[in-house]
Amino acid sequence: MSGNLTMHKYSRFFARPELPYYLIIWSTLFLCALGLTMVLSASTVTSLSESGNTYSIFIKQFFFLIIGGFGFYWSHRVRGLIWPKIARYSLSISIIILLLPFIPNLGKNINGNRNWIEIAGFTLQPSEFAKFGLILWCALQLRKIGDAPSKLKNFLRLLPGLFVIEILILFGNDLGTALLVLIIFVGVLFISGAPMKLFAAIGVFGVVIGSAFVLSSNYRMGRFAALFDPFDERYYKFAGWQPAHSIMGLASGGLWGSGLGASKQKWANLAEAHTDFIFSVIGEELGLLGTLLVLALYAALIYSILRVALKTKDDFSRYVTAGVACWLIAQITINVGSATSLVPVIGVTLPLISYGGSSLLANLIAIGYVLGVARRTPEIADGIKASRLRKINQ
Template sequence: MANNLTVRKYSKILTRPELPYFLIIWSTIFLCALGLTMVLSSSTVTSLQESGNSYSIFIRQFLFLILGAATAYWAFKVQGAIWLRLAKVSLTISIFILLLPFIPNLGKNINGNRNWIEIAGFTLQPSEFAKFGLILWCAFQLRRIDLVAGKNPIGLIFPGLVVIEGLIILERDLGTALLVLIIFGGILFVSGAPIKNFIAVAILASVISAVLIFSNSYRMSRFAALFDPFDERYYKFSGWQPAHSIMGLASGGLWGSGLGASKQKWANLAEAHTDFIFSVIGEELGLLGTLLVLALYAALIYSMLRIAIKTKDDFSRYATAGIACWFIAQVTVNIGSVTSIIPVIGVTLPFISYGGSSLLANLLAVGYVLGVARRTPEISEGIKLSRMRKLGR
């Protein structure tokens, strides 16, 4: 009898409309806290080599986290009508910021990609914010589907994709170009586009990937190293990162070697605090640590999709679903690269990897989704009832 009462109690909690709201808040807090901890653990060696201070990278990430939290709070509190006005011009804003890296003395070339700008000693990646801008613009366009009889969704948003994708390719950023295509495909799926549209996007993605890979010898070697990064032909070159990433994950076992005890971060695994931080998590926190990360992402994405379903506003629905697709794509591509399922293409792990631009853009998106939840009557009422229950105790 007691077991039945417990089951009923928890089943009621799981069906509460405010649950996605609180899941997003807590999963984001835990991911950011874990990310800050792992950036500290994985970056000390690099920090010491670059600046003579073991904590320089950690301090920068901490400052960006504070700024990101303020940005998320602003996005949460701002009125929905303002987002609609911003979405109307967000494509223009995205195009403008993507052109900034081409300005002399402002743009910066890192690892062959000209997709960075440097301001007052801080480097920013405009394409991180352009992804969010494209999602908002697509949502703004798709809300017109019901008003334009017989209009195919792809006809409304494809021109924006072409412009953004073209600028990102000019910056030679293959990872972001792939992510934008996946996000675009996800938005098309949510809009109910015909299957032929997905086939067209898949063909476009394949063509762009093939051109970018075969036009660059380094990318070709990365693709070849995918099948066996330990092969003598690739191991000391393009296979080095995926090989040592796999070593780190494999050596962690179930419980891990302990926080701060990674061996691969000692000059063996390049970008240990950015693109390959998931490998350090696997090595130091073990299989349980990696499963915890996946569970937190699952809770975050599930909650975003729940909110997208519950909201009655078409613009908010498409934008929230697009943001969920963004996180699905980025988490999948990053972990796929780390585990050598797909070639290494340089994509950060949301909220966890070092990178101010990524953290700011991710927290801005989360703040927007929480704002949508707050403006959804059913969820808003559930939040009020939850607060009353706490006060009643």
């Protein structure tokens, strides 16, 4: 009897319409706090070697977190009617900012990728903002299609926008981001009910272009070869170095971890420990329980975003919200897969946790948008009001 009462209590709790709103807020706050802590822990060695200051990378991340907090609040509170107006120009804006890295004295080449710009000592990655810009533009076009999702020609007009974005990203030699943008685009189309013929065409395009880029680079070929056994003598000191030491870090953490700040792999063994491989540092210092906590927070965030997408009645809001969910799912899967050697290393950050001002700012603006959609959805808004009244009456 008591078990049935407990089940009924929990089922009522998860059925509350306001739950996604609060889960988005708290999961985002916890992930940002954990990310800032782990960036401090994972970046000290790199900061000291690059600038002579142990806290230089942490300070930059904290600075962008503050800016991102303002962006999160703005996108949460701004009127919903503004977003379709922004979406009209978001593709053009995305194209313009993707051209910035090719401007002399502004663009910056990092690890062979020319997809960065440097302003006043800060490096920014325009492609992070282009992801959200493409989602907004696609959502607006899909809303115009309306109730005729079965007609292939209606969806074909989205492809030129995708091609331009992909070409500019690939010109910067950033295959990882190009793949991520393609996955986001396919996810949005799938949710909108696009015909399967279109997915087949996009799949063939993606395989051909991706294969051409991989086969034309010995380093990328090495990354694929090292995927199956990064400890192999042929790859260990080359393409297998990062995934091998990432696995070492995760394995040495055990259940409880070695303790915050006690990672050994970050001492020049694991390159990009504070960016692409921060999940490995979490596993080493906080153990299996720490990694499971991170995955649980992401699960709560994505679950809440998808619930908001299902609750909203506005097609534009639904497509954008679902697109943000696809973005997070794809990026988290690729990053964690790279850290655990389940997918090749392609240089993708862990949302809200990895060091990177552009990624953090773009993620917070996008999540803030979803929170704004939740606030404007009548069912969720009524639930928020009821929750506040219950707290006042208690």
